[in-house]
Amino acid sequence: MASERKALPVIDKTRCTGCGWCVAACPPHVLSLEVEKWKKFSHLHDEAGCTGCARCAVKCPFEAITMARATLQV
Template sequence: MASERKALPVIDTTRCTGCGWCVAVCPPHVLSLAVVPGWQKKSTLHDEAGCTGCAKCAVRCPFDAITMQRIADLPPPR
């Protein structure tokens, strides 16, 4: 439930290599790989509402590209 969630993953696209490990370990399957300019794949949070905030993606990322940010500290959605 979103009200119980304390943090969301924030992906640093300059560190993300598109390896897909975060996508593989995400229990609610809210992360995916998306093609960005230059035809590179990068991880993206495609379903923020479905994220449980478990941080498995951040723990598994071998490139430290994912950090968990408290919801109160996130900028409002556009």
């Protein structure tokens, strides 16, 4: 099994407002909004499909998304 290193979005739930801008900016559509305790948060639901483009982090007006290097099993 080969592994590929790339950056994945890490969402800070204390800063995320659930506005959905990151979801709209994601070209491969791997982000979604989820409800937890009656509050919406952005969630990366498909790590393998993420290209690491960082458009979600750039688009977030609340600086709730950072990109972190991760090792994916391919």
